[in-house]
Amino acid sequence: MATKVVLDFEKPLVELEEKLDEMRVCLKKTARDDNTAETEALSREIEALESKVDTLKAGIYKNLTRWQKVQLARHPERPYTLDYIYMIAHDFIELSGDRHYHDDKAIIGGFARIEDKEAGFSESVMVIGHQKGRDTKSNLYRNFGMAQPEGYRKALRLMKLAEKFNKPIITLIDTPGAFPGIEAEERGQAEAIARNLMEMAALKVPVICVIIGEGASGGAIGIGVGDRILMLENAWYSVISPESCSSILWRSWKYKEQAAEALQLTAEDLIDQRIIDRIVPEPVGGAHQNPEQTASTLKSILIEELQQLMSRSGEDLSESRIEKFAAMGAWTEE
Known part of the structure; x- marks a missing residue:
């Protein structure tokens, strides 16, 4: 499997996306375990992090320097x-x-x-x-x-x-x-x-x-x-x-x-x-x-x-x- 290429200015975003993926895996596990309280709390955290990722992504790619382009x-x-x-x-x-x-x-x-x-x-x-x-x-x-x-x-x-x-x-x-x-x-x-x-x-x-x-x-x-x-x-x-x-x-x-x-x-x-x-x-x-x-x-x-x-x-x-x-x-x- 080819390694994903990550540019320097994309690293903060990729780190957040990786954390988001880990939380989604945990969410599936808690859902399977039928742990309602933990599932709801984790869902709220994921929703907040998704919003943060979207904001960061928009900010990074909207304000690229010429060299970054x-x-x-x-x-x-x-x-x-x-x-x-x-x-x-x-x-x-x-x-x-x-x-x-x-x-x-x-x-x-x-x-x-x-x-x-x-x-x-x-x-x-x-x-x-x-x-x-x-x-x-x-x-x-x-x-x-x-x-x-x-x-x-x-x-x-x-x-x-x-x-x-x-x-x-x-x-x-x-x-x-x-x-x-x-x-x-x-x-x-x-x-x-x-x-x-x-x-x-x-x-x-x-x-x-x-x-x-x-x-x-x-x-x-x-x-x-x-x-x-x-x-x-x-x-x-x-x-x-x-x-x-x-x-x-x-x-x-x-x-x-x-x-x-x-x-x-x-x-x-x-x-x-x-x-x-x-x-x-x-x-x-x-x-x-x-x-x-x-x-x-x-x-x-x-x-x-x-x-x-x-x-x-x-x-x-x-x-x-x-x-x-x-x-x-x-x-x-x-």
């Missing part, structure tokens, strides 16, 4: 791209290879169908996203979600295929960054990402990008140019990770928390800065606490956004997409 975004139990694909869509057909060099397992993609019978919506879409592993073996297979040039070239090939058949594109971003190895540089990492930026800006079909976990640097923006940029509540999106920022500015990783504050990389920060367009709510405690609820919320939002975008012409989409990104980073000096 980074930790939550990296939680190993958090849903990844394939998890969302299978919860949101069906008939997923994975397409592989960049037709030049290799099939990068850090980026997956293919056609899938998103449906909502009650809303009368059914649409085939191209879904592309970073994929991490759950253990050492699968992380090595997926290269920890760090794509190489062939991954971005595969993504572009699939986007062009979607454009050919006039199908919307959804990208799911979750990466600590593009792979920094020398072999990736030799095969043109920078060129592959730059070409994706140029080509995605001009696509004549709707493009929706969703940051589901980590959104670091060029590794994220390489599949992140879209008409609508959505971001899960506890994800982060930045030009650099807090640790790398700390090592550059302070020559040490010890200042990662200060770096996270300075980078302003949370969903709330980025919607204020107009970098993203919409925040996707998560259950209390993070997406991993209730993946199905998170996926259901994301699906509803995606359908809503797709219905709006699909009514627009290809030329209108590409022109407004270019204007959208050109306007980012504007500032005035007083």
